[in-house]
Amino acid sequence: MNSRLAVLFLVVLASTITLVSSQSVVDFTPAERDNNICKNNPDFGPTNGLQNKNGSCSDTVQGEIPDVDHMVSSLIVEPSNGETLEANKNFTVKISTINLVTGFFDDPATQYYTFPQVVDDKTGNIFGHSHVTIQLLKSFDVAPDPKLFAFFKGLNAPEVDGLFSQEIGSATNNGLPPGLYRICTMVASFAHQPTIMPVAQRGAQDDCIRIKVVDSKKKRNTLNKKRNAKFL
Ligand SMILES: *[C@@H]1O[C@H](CO)[C@@H](O)[C@H](O)[C@H]1NC(C)=O
Ligand SMILES: *[C@@H]1O[C@H](CO)[C@@H](O)[C@H](O)[C@H]1NC(C)=O
16 A cells, blocks of 8 residues: 555544544645655654654654454553552552563663564564553643653563563652552553554553552541441
């Protein structure tokens, strides 16, 4: 499929999902819909393996895309959604991820987005890794600033028994301070780009949960209240 046909295909696909997004795609200039978008680009320098905070233009192709029976899917199995945890105490996040050949990541400092997504020809699954990212939620009405996070860690080692396991805490701080938090997975290909899927209409490749972190006295009270409520 040549690139123009591919764009046309995407436009048609997008228009079956939402008319608004197909309209905005049509409004782009031909240069913006071309695979040479990065050549002599006045607004963006080339993506060069660094994580450039100013933005850049990448001409790495998207690469190998798995079939529908090998689409990535994640579920945070621990803690449970809505759980109340004790402040300043380490806890473990456990994630089930399917259809990903885990344990594959290139050097994020020098090889960020430098090569295409690769599918393992033995299993049909994408080579990659995942992340845990935790943010303090200050509002229920406005999305949190992605530059701010309470915890972030790449899950670079392979899954064990089908699960990623990450202790939440640091050498200087155990667990999280009190607050309402969102915990999300962030699945990535080998070279850190988000995993590319074969069809638009599908389940999400990532999962998020919300938890409450309270100081230990409050947690005891909440638990006692729950226990009493159960037995009354
Ligand atoms: C980002 O932009 C600033 C301000 O223009 C510049 O000083 C800096 O070198 C740029 N960084 C990179 C990695 O291009
Ligand atoms: C909490 O977790 C961090 C990161 O794994 C670790 O460095 C620290 O020693 C842990 N603290 C305790 C009390 O286990």
